[in-house]
Amino acid sequence: MLREYAVEPDALAQHPLPYSFVMAFGSHSGRYLATLQSSSKWRRRVAQAIHTMREQGRGSARALAQCEAWLEEQQNTASQTIYVDRTGSPYDGRLSWLENALKQHADDPFDAVLTEDGRRGTQRIDEAHDGQSWWRAVQSRRIAKKPEQYGDVFGRTLARSHSVLLLDPYFSPSSRHVGVLGELLGQLEVARGPSVEIVCLCTANNSADTFEVDCERRLPRLVPAGVTLKVRRVEGALPEKFDKFHDRFLLTDRLNVMVGYGFDSPFGAAPTTTLAMITPEDAMELRSWIDDSSRFATDVLWVHRRD
Structure with missing residues (x-):
């Protein structure tokens, strides 16, 4: 995109x-x-x-x-x-x-x-005008929910980014998620020393007593050398305008994209999902919500840097 x-x-x-x-x-x-x-x-x-x-x-x-x-x-x-x-x-x-x-x-x-x-x-x-296919902005795409499809559409964005934030309220270090996460991390340009943060909500799906253990067991092998990966949980609900059950967000210093049906790859026949760019203002609102420690207690569950 x-x-x-x-x-x-x-x-x-x-x-x-x-x-x-x-x-x-x-x-x-x-x-x-x-x-x-x-x-x-x-x-x-x-x-x-x-x-x-x-x-x-x-x-x-x-x-x-x-x-x-x-x-x-x-x-x-x-x-x-x-x-x-x-x-x-x-x-x-x-x-x-x-x-x-x-x-x-x-x-x-x-x-x-x-x-x-x-x-x-x-x-x-x-x-250079929107009548030219080589110039027309690509505001949205529909892809199959397969790791390689996520890598293909986000590859250039991630390679040019220094910081990446994945906002996935229902993220868990399960096999459904690690395939896509590994593909995304593999697209980073490690010479930039990029940092990646995953933010999820405190839910039964990621209770603190097992979540950190699962992160330590399943995520380190996905992290390329020179990349820092942090997983953080946030209490509360997303702002109402963003609180759609399946919506996830990829926020970088280059592009900000809404993923309409999750950063996971289901087993069997893969359904599709829609990717749509969001405005810089909406991205700023999401980042402000994440960082608003006066309203939401946050905890960093897991950090890993592979040198």
């Missing part, structure tokens, strides 16, 4: 509506900018392209000013939530930005490489 785009700096500088274009990126849409180098170096390339265009008398003064204003906003690190970096994909300084992008695209495809003119098999930046 996460989509990655390599955007040529010169192409953004020449876009007639640059602010509208960059506002299409972020967790609300699932689209992210892959800058190849650090985001600050990519922005410096955009600024240099703007300077060159002004010197040459090219481009709309209004569009260039818009682009500069956006670059200024991005100096605030809190605003830098639209970029992804690809660990293990080094930038070759001997090649141009586009040559690097095409090299990475061949090894691990982006959803598109965007340039001004669509040269060398890229897409034109001014053709």
